[in-house]
Every structure is written in structure tokens, then in C-alpha cells.
Amino acid sequence: MKYCSACGSPVTLEIPAGDNRERHCCKPCGAIHYENPKLVLGTVTVWEDKVLLCKRAIEPRYGYWTLPAGFMENGESTGEGAARETREEAGAQIDLGALYSIIDVPHVHQVHLFFHARLLNLHFEPGTESLEARLFSEDEIPWQSIAFRTVEQTLRWYFEDRRTGNFPLRSSAIRYEARKR
Numbered sequence: 001m002k003y004c005s006a007c008g009s010p011v012t013l014e015i016p017a018g019d020n021r022e023r024h025c026c027k028p029c030g031a032i033h034y035e036n037p038k039l040v041l042g043t044v045t046v047w048e049d050k051v052l053l054c055k056r057a058i059e060p061r062y063g064y065w066t067l068p069a070g071f072m073e074n075g076e077s078t079g080e081g082a083a084r085e086t087r088e089e090a091g092a093q094i095d096l097g098a099l100y101s102i103i104d105v106p107h108v109h110q111v112h113l114f115f116h117a118r119l120l121n122l123h124f125e126p127g128t129e130s131l132e133a134r135l136f137s138e139d140e141i142p143w144q145s146i147a148f149r150t151v152e153q154t155l156r157w158y159f160e161d162r163r164t165g166n167f168p169l170r171s172s173a174i175r176y177e178a179r180k181r
């Protein structure tokens with residue numbers, strides 16, 4: 001951030017009185033601009049033994065497959081956001097279930113939440129952010145072309161838990177790790 005979103009003056013990075021970390025501060029108007037992690041909301045939407053994935057039409061990870069997911073918007077609940085993203089990215093009508101996984105991704109300042117969901121009919125189609133929306137059985141999952149590690153982790157948990165029919169709330173943290181070539 002270079003300029004104050006409240007008054008347009010240049011901001012400086014400093015530790016405000018009583019705080020313990022640097023914030024973007026605006027001297028002229030006194031605003032302190034806090035930045036906190038963002039929530040990414042998505043669903044594990046299923047039809048019979050298949051899971052709904054979308055092929056991304058946008059960067060990052062253009063052309064890779066993902067569970068429908070996106071950033072939470074102001075004024076919505078986490079479940080509403082997950083259902084909205086599923087509608088927008090896959091054109092899918094769903095019955096939203098319980099929260100299934102919560103994964104911290106501290107190096108990109110995000111927390112990813114995935115909910116269970118059941119597809120209500122087969123009239124889904126890719127939205128503007130997707131090239132394709134498709135149902136995959138476990139042995140069809142394109143593991144080498146999954147867009148994000150949180151999605152891969154959630155899918156692995158899902159297929160593991162499906163064997164027992166028990167779906168406890170899953171959680172973990174993904175730490176930064178340089179991509180191996």
C-alpha cells in the first residue's frame with residue numbers, strides 16, 4: 001500500500017503506539033490500515049461416487065483443476081460464500097453440507113475452508129472463471145494437474161474418509177516449500 005484509502009495521502013510503515021507490528025499508517029488523517037488473512041471458501045461437491053472439479057480459466061494456475069472455491073465476500077457467511085463460488089465457477093445447484101476441511105496457508109496470508117455439498121442435478125456448466133466443469137471418480141482425478149495444495153489435500157482426505165464413511169473435520173497447515181523441479 002502506498003496511499004491512504006481514506007484520504008489519499010502517502011502512508012508510512014510503522015508500529016502504532018500499543019501495537020507490536022508494522023502497519024501502514026496515515027499521518028494526515030490518522031488511519032491505520034490493518035491487513036489480515038483472507039478466507040478462501042469452496043466445496044467438495046459430489047454426485048454418486050464422483051467429485052466436481054473446475055478447470056481454471058484464470059491465473060494463477062490457468063488450465064489446472066480445482067475444487068470450486070474463491071475469496072469470501074463482505075456480508076456473506078462462509079457457507080454462503082462456498083455455495084456462491086460453486087454456483088459461479090461450475091454453474092452447479094447444490095445442497096450445502098457441513099464444514100469438512102480447514103487449512104492454514106500462512107505464507108500467502110490465507111485460510112482455506114471446504115464444505116461438503118451434494119449436486120442436485122446434472123445441469124452444471126463452467127462459469128466465466130472456468131474452462132470446464134466435470135465430475136471425476138477417484139481413479140480419474142488428475143492429481144498432476146491440481147491447482148492448489150489445499151485442494152489436493154482435501155481431495156486426498158475425502159477419498160480416504162469415504163472408505164470408512166466417517167468424515168471428521170479435517171485441518172492442517174501448509175507451510176512454504178520451494179517447488180521441486
Ligand SMILES: [Zn+2]
Binds near residue numbers: 008
Ligand atoms: Zn489518510
